[in-house]
Amino acid sequence: MGINVYSEVKRLRRVLLHRPGLELENMEPDLLEELLFEDIPFLKKAQQEHDYFADVLRTNGVHVEYVTDLLATSLSEDSIKEQFVKEYLELSEVKNEYIKEALEEYLLSFETKEMINKIVGGVRINEFKLKKENFSTKVRLNKQFYLLPLPNLYFQRDPVAFVGKGIVINRMRTKARRRESLFMKYVVKYNNDFKNTPIYYDMTLPFAIEGGDVLVLTEKVLAIGISQRTDPEAVEILAKKLFFETDESFETILAINIPKKRAYMHLDTIFTMVDTDKFLAHSQLESSLLVYVIKKGKDGDLEVIEENKSLEEILQKYLENGQVKILKCGGEDEIAAKREQWNDGSNVLAVKPGVVIAYDRNYVTNTLLRDNGISVIEIPSSELSRGRGGPRCMSMPMNRGD
Numbered sequence: 037m038g039i040n041v042y043s044e045v046k047r048l049r050r051v052l053l054h055r056p057g058l059e060l061e062n063m064e065p066d067l068l069e070e071l072l073f074e075d076i077p078f079l080k081k082a083q084q085e086h087d088y089f090a091d092v093l094r095t096n097g098v099h100v101e102y103v104t105d106l107l108a109t110s111l112s113e114d115s116i117k118e119q120f121v122k123e124y125l126e127l128s129e130v131k132n133e134y135i136k137e138a139l140e141e142y143l144l145s146f147e148t149k150e151m152i153n154k155i156v157g158g159v160r161i162n163e164f165k166l167k168k169e170n171f172s173t174k175v176r177l178n179k180q181f182y183l184l185p186l187p188n189l190y191f192q193r194d195p196v197a198f199v200g201k202g203i204v205i206n207r208m209r210t211k212a213r214r215r216e217s218l219f220m221k222y223v224v225k226y227n228n229d230f231k232n233t234p235i236y237y238d239m240t241l242p243f244a245i246e247g248g249d250v251l252v253l254t255e256k257v258l259a260i261g262i263s264q265r266t267d268p269e270a271v272e273i274l275a276k277k278l279f280f281e282t283d284e285s286f287e288t289i290l291a292i293n294i295p296k297k298r299a300y301m302h303l304d305t306i307f308t309m310v311d312t313d314k315f316l317a318h319s320q321l322e323s324s325l326l327v328y329v330i331k332k333g334k335d336g337d338l339e340v341i342e343e344n345k346s347l348e349e350i351l352q353k354y355l356e357n358g359q360v361k362i363l364k365c366g367g368e369d370e371i372a373a374k375r376e377q378w379n380d381g382s383n384v385l386a387v388k389p390g391v392v393i394a395y396d397r398n399y400v401t402n403t404l405l406r407d408n409g410i411s412v413i414e415i416p417s418s419e420l421s422r423g424r425g426g427p428r429c430m431s432m433p434m435n436r437g438d
């Protein structure tokens with residue numbers, strides 16, 4: 037089953053996940069802001085919830101793959117493993133030579149799977165002693181970690197995005213998440229299952245883009261958020277790549293300008309597709325939007341027009357479907373709308389048209405979806421929701437069939 041993503045809602049067949057692990061146990065209150073969390077999930081319960089999520093996917097016919105397993109297969113040769121560690125430390129900005137050397141030696145002393153868990157989990161200062169020290173190692177060792185953990189890795193939506201037959205390897209906005217994209221970069225390069233996957237964007241480019249901003253609405257239309265996490269330049273580069281250098285079917289990119297703030301982090305934080313003609317969105321979305329419609333222009337240029345209509349009208353026009361309707365997270369209840377938006381009520385994952393996986397805690401929104409003919413499969417969400425991402429954020433579809 038190869039890469040095939042031309043829809044947000046067609047039958048989900050293959051998906052990428054990460055089961056949260058020890059990285060959550062290395063978060064402490066002083067690190068929360070830097071690590072992009074507002075609270076610390078209880079690992080044991082978070083894992084139970086995540087396993088439930090994965091089982092629901094499997095029960096619905098989805099083949100589930102874990103990013104750390106794929107990476108382990110890709111690092112089977114020692115030389116590749118060493119190269120990965122070097123690049124990872126580079127991206128982690130470990131500048132002190134003594135610390136870098138010691139970390140390299142420490143990480144490579146583990147068997148591959150364990151090494152990956154260690155990299156995700158983070159390395160504490162008390163795990164080993166430096167053999168060589170100097171002034172700067174002394175200063176740096178006052179901190180708690182040689183390497184910070186990757187607690188956001190369970191949001192597999194963001195580090196890469198599968199689009200059409202290819203992959204967008206994202207440059208993440210924040211230092212806390214930038215290293216995550218390296219995992220799939222190595223998978224695409226060294227795992228036979230992925231070796232023919234074309235790369236449509238690379239993390240070495242200077243402009244940020246995150247997968248939560250990339251929605252494949254149909255085989256012709258993409259929606260990309262210009263957000264706190266995604267730069268317009270990245271959208272431009274990706275548009276040119278898709279339109280001029282591939283034979284992909286995409287003709288239109290709706291670049292949706294959303295507020296640059298954490299509550300609107302990614303486009304999928306505030307807007308997801310639940311059926312071929314139905315969307316779910318943040319209750320206050322419409323008032324604050326400007327949409328740039330990007331198409332292939334002449335002589336290698338893009339043609340861009342601005343749309344100032346309501347999002348519903350814009351979607352009706354570009355999806356060529358007059359029935360398109362946007363449902364509002366929390367419905368008419370203002371307080372429920374805010375509460376459920378806070379817990380990613382707008383962020384659901386379609387397993388097929390009209391059938392979505394949603395957090396159980398967002399019961400007002402889930403009832404509204406059901407009243408509008410959508411089947412909602414609820415998953416437990418007390419702990420997973422503390423990371424500020426929902427079922428769409430936690431999953432990266434690799435194949436959606438008809």
Ligand SMILES: NC(=O)NCCC[C@H](N)C(=O)O
Binds near residue numbers: 428
């Ligand atoms: N697509 C998404 O909205 N992903 C959720 C990411 C949450 C994570 N704590 C972050 O701030 O990046």
